[in-house]
Amino acid sequence: MRIATWNVNSIRSRAERVGAWLERTGVDVLAIQETKARDDQFPHLTFAALGYDVAHVGYSQWNGVAILSRVGIDDVATGFDGMPSWGDPPSAEARVLSATCAGIRVHSVYVPNGRGLDDPHMAYKLQWLARLRDAAQAWSAAPLPHALMGDWNIAPEDEDVWSMEYYIDKSHVSPPERAAFRAIVDAGFVDVVRPHAPGPGVYTYWDYTQLRFPKKQGMRIDFVLGNHAFAERVVGAAIDREERKGKGASDHAPIVVELADPLGSRSSPT
C-alpha cells in the first residue's frame, strides 16, 4: 500500500497533474494541503473517474485540506480550525482533516504559517501546535496506525534549509517553532521518511521566486510522522523531487511512503 502527502497549491489549477501523478505512481491514499477551493469547487469528477473517494474541507482561497483514497474512507473528521476572528469573511478553514483508510488513521495537516517572528500569526501558530501535540499524545499509543502528514511550515534542523543565514530572522526555523515540532515527535511520533531520504540538501519545498528550485535552494518542511503502529509498517519512502519540475508544478514536492501489509493479513506466506 502506498500513502502520500502533497501541498498542491490549488487543486483546481493542478487536478490533471495530480490525477496523472496518482495513476503513474499507484498511490492509494493521498493527503492534500492548500486546496484553495470551497467544497463546491473541488474537482470531484477528475478523481472519481480514477477510482478515488474524496474528503475535503475548504472554505476560501486559502488552505483547505483533503484526503483522496481508493481503499475506502471512513470516519471523516475535521479539527484545529483557523483563527475564527480573522479575515473578511472570517477565516475558518480547517487545518486538519482525519479519516480512516484501510485501517490507517490518516491526518492531512496544514500547520498555520507564522508569517514573521513578531507577527500575531506566529503566536497563533505556536498555540495551534500545542493543541495538536495534545491530540497527538492521545493518538501515539493507539493500536491503530496513525499518520500525521502534511505541510508543517517548520524546518526542524539547520540542515533542512539551504541557508540558515538567509532564514535566521524569518519564520520556519525559530527555536519556539522547532520546540513545538519536537514536542509532537516526543509525544510518540517518528519521521518515517528521513531514514529513506537522508540529508543535508534534501528538501520538499522550493520558493517559486528567484530560481530557488534550479539553484537547489529549498526547505524540508513537509513531513510524515507516524505512531509506532504506523512506523513499524513502513518499508520505504521517497520525496518525488521530479514533480517539482516543469511548467505547472506546485512549489512543494509530493512524498510517498510504502507500507507492508499488516501482520496476519492474507498475503503473508503460509
Added chain:
DNA sequence: ATGGTAGCCCTGCTA
C-alpha cells in the same frame, strides 16, 4: 530595501 512567481475572492494579499 527590493524583487522574484504563482494562486485567488485578481490591480492587493498570501504563500
